[in-house]
Amino acid sequence: MATLKVLIVDDEPGIRSGISRILQNFTVDFPFAEEPFQYESIEASTGEEALHFIDSQPIDIVLLDNKLPGIQGVEVLQYIKEKNIDTNVMMITSYASLDLAIKATNNGAYNFVPKPFTPQELKTAMEGITKHLYLRRMTNKLNEESRKTRFQFLSVLSHELKSPINAIEGYLRIMLDKQVGNNIDDYEHMINRSLERIRSMRTLISDMLDLTKIESGGKKREISKVDVVHLAQLCIDNMLPLAAQRNIKIYLDSNKPEIYINADSSEIEIVLNNLLSNAIKYNKPDGTVFCSIKEENNKLIIEVKDTGIGMSAEDLSKLFQEFVRIRNEKTKGISGSGLGLSIIKKIINEYYNGHITVSSEVDKGSTFTVEIPFN
Amino acid sequence: MKATNIKKVLIVDDDIDSLSQLSLYMKQMGFDVITAESQKEGEELINQHKPDLAIFDLMMDNKDSGFILSYKLKKKYPDVPVIIATAVSSETGILFELNTEEEKKWIKADLYLEKGIRYDQLKEHIQKLLKI
Numbered sequence: 001m002a003t004l005k006v007l008i009v010d011d012e013p014g015i016r017s018g019i020s021r022i023l024q025n026f027t028v029d030f031p032f033a034e035e036p037f038q039y040e041s042i043e044a045s046t047g048e049e050a051l052h053f054i055d056s057q058p059i060d061i062v063l064l065d066n067k068l069p070g071i072q073g074v075e076v077l078q079y080i081k082e083k084n085i086d087t088n089v090m091m092i093t094s095y096a097s098l099d100l101a102i103k104a105t106n107n108g109a110y111n112f113v114p115k116p117f118t119p120q121e122l123k124t125a126m127e128g129i130t131k132h133l134y135l136r137r138m139t140n141k142l143n144e145e146s147r148k149t150r151f152q153f154l155s156v157l158s159h160e161l162k163s164p165i166n167a168i169e170g171y172l173r174i175m176l177d178k179q180v181g182n183n184i185d186d187y188e189h190m191i192n193r194s195l196e197r198i199r200s201m202r203t204l205i206s207d208m209l210d211l212t213k214i215e216s217g218g219k220k221r222e223i224s225k226v227d228v229v230h231l232a233q234l235c236i237d238n239m240l241p242l243a244a245q246r247n248i249k250i251y252l253d254s255n256k257p258e259i260y261i262n263a264d265s266s267e268i269e270i271v272l273n274n275l276l277s278n279a280i281k282y283n284k285p286d287g288t289v290f291c292s293i294k295e296e297n298n299k300l301i302i303e304v305k306d307t308g309i310g311m312s313a314e315d316l317s318k319l320f321q322e323f324v325r326i327r328n329e330k331t332k333g334i335s336g337s338g339l340g341l342s343i344i345k346k347i348i349n350e351y352y353n354g355h356i357t358v359s360s361e362v363d364k365g366s367t368f369t370v371e372i373p374f375n
Numbered sequence: 376m377k378a379t380n381i382k383k384v385l386i387v388d389d390d391i392d393s394l395s396q397l398s399l400y401m402k403q404m405g406f407d408v409i410t411a412e413s414q415k416e417g418e419e420l421i422n423q424h425k426p427d428l429a430i431f432d433l434m435m436d437n438k439d440s441g442f443i444l445s446y447k448l449k450k451k452y453p454d455v456p457v458i459i460a461t462a463v464s465s466e467t468g469i470l471f472e473l474n475t476e477e478e479k480k481w482i483k484a485d486l487y488l489e490k491g492i493r494y495d496q497l498k499e500h501i502q503k504l505l506k507i
Contacts (some may be wrong), residue, residue, distance in 0.1 A: 106439065159462050162490070163462045166491040167390060167392035167393055170393065171392070229422070
């Protein structure tokens with residue numbers, strides 16, 4: 001049970017105690033809220049007194065009469081608005097002129113309840129104001145969280161972009177100062193490393209663009225009937241040069257000659273390319289990659305299995321996080337942006353209502369399995 | 376300089392380019408250089424060697440690997456100066472400076488350097504730290 005503090009501002013003691021009594025045993029429950037709400041009343045007989053309460057403690061809801069002995073209700077309302085106080089105000093007033101209504105609404109009053117009102121009218125109004133308050137607070141909280149996530153993403157991103165720049169700058173300075181002598185050949189390693197860092201930075205930037213496109217919903221999708229078996233064969237053909245460098249064999253298997261799915265072929269291609277290139281990169285020399293495309297239980301199942309270095313359970317748990325790259329003795333020298341798996345997970349989850357799982361054993365290899373329902 | 380006077384520096388950085396550049400500079404400054412490419416390897420080296428100076432990258436296996444290594448080194452050898460080097464800087468939100476004594480006590484590093492610092496500046500800082 002969550003308790004909301006209600007400040008009742010009215011110069012008539014009868015009204016104040018009447019409202020307090022109605023609210024005493026009243027609770028409000030919404031299907032979307034975690035717990036029901038109850039109310040705790042505080043009474044103020046003047047606007048000045050109300051301001052004192054508002055300044056000294058958090059108040060969730062204010063029930064505000066306009067006609068008060070000192071400052072008017074509207075002035076209390078203005079104060080709440082100016083100070084940006086997180087409270088919902090409902091006006092309770094007998095002489096609700098249009099003028100006043102406009103003024104109060106402009107100053108953020110949520111609702112009007114004309115006096116006299118029945119207990120049921122008050123309860124209905126309280127339900128409305130409580131729902132509004134709850135939803136507003138939840139929205140603010142979610143916005144704040146997504147702002148924080150965004151900020152974290154940007155700070156890691158800037159780290160990932162600065163590292164290669166620092167590395168390249170460092171090598172250029174060494175060359176400029178001729179730190180290892182006058183023979184250009186002695187700098188070859190540094191030049192190659194600089195080029196490699198530039199290459200990986202370019203990959204990072206294009207991966208990051210892919211990811212933001214998906215996240216912002218700004219990506220134009222072209223849905224058509226895609227034969228995943230055929231597409232997988234094309235992707236494998238493109239990977240052959242990379243695989244040949246380390247003498248890795250790739251096998252494709254499917255339980256039907258053609259398996260069609262309604263999809264944007266470029267998205268499925270990103271998924272296949274990422275899984276296949278990982279299976280090659282993290283494989284052992286002379287290793288094998290098994291790619292299987294199946295139609296099973298009204299689902300498309302893509303499985304990519306390698307005979308590579310594998311991962312520990314701890315590494316697995318971090319695998320799909322943005323910018324996470326498993327770093328150890330065996331992954332040394334393997335380049336990547338740390339975004340590939342985040343991207344494909346987003347594509348599979350958000351566009352195809354599917355999911356991706358992975359199982360792995362250190363030194364034996366990893367298996368990534370994608371399941372996408374056909375409809 | 377006698378062989379026994381050669382000072383040893385421990386550098387731990389998971390960016391192999393940054394590591395090789397720092398190593399090169401430190402060797403040119405006359406140091407004996409030992410290196411590690413991860414927090415874990417760094418911890419092993421700390422157990423085996425007592426360096427005269429340590430330079431740690433901040434973000435490696437963990438986001439605060441540099442601090443962890445620094446803490447462990449200082450616990451074992453309180454007198455060895457530690458430099459934390461990082462590509463993370465204030466504008467990205469992770470802000471820390473070693474200004475007050477209290478901060479130095481908590482973070483346990485003697486100097487915080489942004490990566491990409493010039494060789495001559497680095498040299499100056501190190502000479503100051505080692506009082507040479």
